[in-house]
Each structure stands twice: as C-alpha cells, then as structure tokens.
Amino acid sequence: MSLMRILVIEDDREALAYLVKAFRESGHVADQAADGLDGYALARDGDYDVLVVDRMLPKLDGLSLVRSLREQKVETPILILSALSQVDDRVKGLRAGGDDYLPKPYAFSELLARVEVLARRGNGKASSAEATTYRVGDLEVDRLSHRVTRGGQEIPIQPREFRLLEYLMRHAGQVVTRTMLLENVWDYHFDPQTNVIDVHVSRLRSKIDKGFDRPLIHTVRGAGYMIRDGAR
C-alpha cells in the first residue's frame, strides 16, 4: 500500500497515541488532534487522504465536525469511530457525511484495512472500479458478462461468489476484512458470530486457486483476506 496521510481526531490520549503509532508503523503519515476544534482546523487546511474521527469529542462533537467539513466542501474520506454500536448510530454517522463507521472496540487491522480502502477511493486510484474488467495475475473478471477466467479457462461461478470475487478484485492488493465482506457483499452489519465468511471464501478459493500453482486469494492472519498476484 502506498503512503497515506492520515489525521486521527480522538480525545482519549492513549488511544490517540496508539493509533498514530500503529499507522506510522504501517508506513503511513499520521497527524493527531485531541479535540473537535483542532481537528476541524487541521482537516480543513491540511491535505489528508483519510480522516479518522471519534464520535464523542470535546469542544466540537464528531458528527458536527463531519457535517461542518462537508458543508465546507472538504471531501476527504472520513471514518467515524464510536463506542456506540447500534444500527441507528451507524446510520446517523453515515448521514452526517461519514464514509465508513467502526464501532469500538475495534481491531487495528480492521481499521487499517478500512482506512486503506477509503484512501484509495478518495484519491481516485480506484479508477479500476469503473473498469469493466478486473485483472489479477492470470485471473480475469468481466463485470459485464459475469465471466471469470483464469489462464484463459472459464470458471463457472455462482452470483454471490461472483460478487465476493468482484469485491476482492476491486480491492486487489488490499486487506479486506470479514466484516467488510459481510457489509459489502451481503449488506449486513451485524456480527455473524461464526466463521460463515471464511467458509464462503474457502469455497471461492477452491474454484479460483485449485489446480493452479500460484494461489491468488491469501489469508492475512488476524485481519482478513487479500487477492494479489505472486508471493510478495
């Protein structure tokens, strides 16, 4: 993943320090703000790829901050962190202008994966999203005809498997978490409590990778999955 400039706005000092350190260790540039007003000023004037905003902030509440930024035509992708995990809260966050929502407590791997997806979307690097064909190695997915071929050989695939593969391909080279898959492929935000997603991925994997030397679908330990070509 290329370098991202991230602004973390969070009032809990410890969480703030943890996030900034973790983002930097992942090879990104991370700035910090400990209250809503500082965060607003930095976000408005700075050039960031992604904003990570806590829902409850002193001086200026997280949702108001997001709303104000959107009113100021700041289109930087925003991920809202919240200790409230209710469905309503998520809806409110997205309605205020947030692009993604993550309830606390979260795994950093989950946060990182989501931030990377947001950053790429925001930078327009996801131009391939509009492409009609995704290509990873010798795997080709035609979005119009729903045809999947690998090494020129057609692979029969179910509609849901196609959507799963499509999502992985759109974010090729990026970590995609299980909850991201449930949200984007099935459109549910609840906690499945079991390894349902894993079973689906392993089914897909048996179709895509079985019989080929180089596996394309990789499991990223403690985080999720990634589709990419070759061993990096």
Place this chain on the structure above:
Amino acid sequence: MTAPASAPGGASGERPEGPIPEADSGAARGAGAIPPSDGGSANGALSPPASEERPPIASLLPKLFRTTAFRLLLVYLAVFAVSVFLILAYIAWNTTRIVNSQIVETIGAEIGGLAEQYRLGGIRRLVSIVERRSRQPGASLYLVTTFQGERIAGNIGSLSPGALDTEGQREVQYARAEDEARNHTAIVRVFLLPSGFRLVVGRDVEDRTRIKKTLGQALGVSLLLVIVLGCAGGWFVSRRVLRRVDGMTGTTATIMAGDLAGRLKVAGTGDEFDRLALNINAMLDRIGELMGGMTEVSNNIAHDLKTPLTRLRNRADEALRGAGGPEELREALEGIIEESDNLIRIFNALLMIARMEAGHASEAMADFDAALITEDLAELYEPLAEEAGLAMTTAIQPSLPVHGSRELVGQAVANLLDNAIKYGSAAEGEKGPVTVRAERDAEQVRITVADRGPGIPEADRERVLGRFVRLESARTRPGFGLGLSLAAAVARLHGGSLSLRDHAPGLEAVLTLPLRDGAAA
C-alpha cells in the same frame, strides 16, 4: 402586642401619661432606652412554658392536620355549622313573623270592636269596656287618651315619647299602669276616634322575645354539639384511617429496607384499604418474581462473562510465566485478543437485548422483504451447514413485506440458522437436514428454521429464550446462549414472537413478524 401591664415601658419606669401601649412602647424604643430585643424577651419569657407543653401535641396535631380525613372533617364541620345556623335562623324569623301577624290581627280585631262600641255608646261606653278588659288576666294593652294625650282609661302607664303623635301601628316601649318601673316592648296601634280621643290597643311581645332567646340558645347549643361531636367523630375516624395507613407505611418501609417478603395486612372487609393492600401485595409478588429473574440473569451473566474473563487472564498469566519463545508469546497474545473479541461480542449482544427490551424503536426502521432476507441468510449459512455435514432445504414464498429493522431481523434469522446448524450437527447417527421456510400466514410472516438435532425438552423451551440461558448439555459447546434470546427480543420489538416447538426429533424455531400494514390483502 403585649398587654399594657407587661409593656416594656412599664418595666423601664418612664411611662408617660398616655396609657396607650402602642404609643408607649414606640416611645420607649424611639428613645433607645430599651433595646428592642428586651421587649422581645419580655414576650419570650411567657412562651417557654407553653412551648415545653407543646411537643406531644405538636407532633400529633400537624400530622392530624395533614390527614385527609381531618381536613374533610373540618369542611363537614363548617357545612353543618352553617346549616344549623341557617335552619335555626329561618325558624326564628318565621316564628317571629307568625307571632307578629297574630298580634297585629288581634289588635286590629280589638280596635274594630272597640271603635264599634264607641260608635254605639260614646266615650263612656268605650272607657268602661276598656277598664273591664284591662283588669282581665293576660289582657291586651289598652289606653284611651284625650286629644292632648291625657290618660282617661287603660292599663298602660307610660309610652315612649311621641308614640301617640300619629295614627298607625308601631313597636314601642311601655310600662303597665300598675308596674311603672318595668319597661316592655309592645306592638301598639293608635286609633284616632272621631271626637279627637285616641284609642291605643297593643300587645306585649315578651313571648316573641322569649322564643327568640330560646332559639338563640338552641343555636348555641347545637353549634357546640356539632363542633364537639364532629371533632370527636373526626378524631376517631382519622385515628382509625391513620392507624391503617401508618401500618401500611410501616410495612412498606421495612420492604423498602430490603425485606421483600413483607406483605401488607388485609383486614378482610373488602374496603378501599383492603383493595389497595391487595394490589400492593400483588405488585410486590411481581417485583419479587422479577427480582428472582434478575438474580438468575445476573448469576448467568456472572458465569458466562467470568468464564471467558478467567480464560483471558489465565492465558496472559501463562504467557508471562512460561519461558516460551517469541512464537509462543505471539500465539498467546492472539489467543488473548480472540478471547477479548468474544467478550465484546457478549457485551454487544447483551446491550442489544437490553436496548430492545427497553422498547427503543430503531430509527433504522424501514420497509423490507422478509423473503429476501431469509433467502440471503439461508444462502449465507448454506456453506456452513454443508461443512457441518448437513443439507439445507429452503421453501420461501416470494414477497413478504415487513416494516422494521432489516439489520435486526437479519441478525435474528442468522442466529436461528447458526443455532440450527450448531445443534443439528450434534445429532447422533444420521444427520437430518436444516429446513428453512418463510411464508405468509394471515396477517403474519412466519419464518421457520428447523433442525434434526437433539431438540430441547419441552420444560426448558420457554426458559431457553431468556437471557444467557444455555442448557447444561450445551454448556461445553461454543456459543454465548444469547442467540435465541436476542432473536426473541427482536421478535418482541417488532410486535411478533419467537416460539420453539418439537420437530420430533429436533427443534423448530418459529419467528413471526406482523405483515406490513396494507400488505395483508
């Protein structure tokens, strides 16, 4: 203000001529001879003994005054007193009126008779008749005078001045001829005889006065009786009421102090107090049941939260003590994270249930198709069933419109599927399929998920829907025992229900949701 004798001015010895206490004390204060506090203490000196007497009554009286019974009594007392007063006043007024009109009638008749006698026999005849009548016992009052007012005959000694001046009827003071000293009241009528003589006929109204006085006394006695009896009755009634209310207050106080076993006494008369006591007792029973439920729930919470917490702690402890390499430490930390994720899941599920049970209608309520949800989720869980060695069969009617939270209903159906797969795969011998059905049933949408697992004994089916209940036989399996209770809470929030039935063998979970308004046709 104080009485003149105890006025501060008296104590100072500089009392001016004016005995008016107000002016006196004012002057004394104005002169600054005695500080105002002194005057106050003179007053205060009188009150201590009184205030020492007060406490027992003082503590009882305000309490009595605050009772509804006593306040009612005061109102009744006032109403009765006024009624008695009005009734007696009316009687007095009416009696006087009747007596007066009788007197006036008698006087009129006598004057008529006497005037007739005068016409027949002249002044002599009149005088002789008047003299005769005057001597009779209990006679009316008679007087015949000359035009100048000199007495000729009759039993009236004197009349109030000016009484004779004009003709007509009036009330006057008079004295009898034989008893000059006593003044009485009488109604008299002055009649001018044609020859210039005046004829006065009257009647004493002493009777009337006596009646009035008697009635006045009756009024006083009645009022006194009303007040005394009313107060005594009121005291008695409010004491009775107070005693029962105090008893209730006492019992409720001990209950509030933690003794939930206490119950209010029921006298058995079926009166208002009994009904109140019965209701409160029923309420206490219900609270007791709920408390029992809470205790069970908190015990279960304690168990199910403490188990993963203990495992978490043990893992950290083990990793810390063991001389393992980096790889082992890493593994231990991953285990710890996994364990804390489990805990977070439990908390989230608990919070969701609590929120739903508190009746928080979700803002995310919208119209959606329950058929699509069921289909989606069956498809989502189908590979999981297959992995567990179970077939999954679905029979889903198209288009089942429901209004509610798609997320929550989805979660509920997912929990049912998860449950069916988990327990269906636990069947001994050949594993039966998990069947998923969704259909319209009158005004309802019915989603059925059935397995061929060991099922749940009938006695436990209701209990298993409660929070954190996991049957003993299932304690060793993964899961939090929250799946079914969460699904039940979702159903309740949407105005539907979750029921568990025997699938012989296995369990059939039926989730019903009301069909969207207007979609029933």
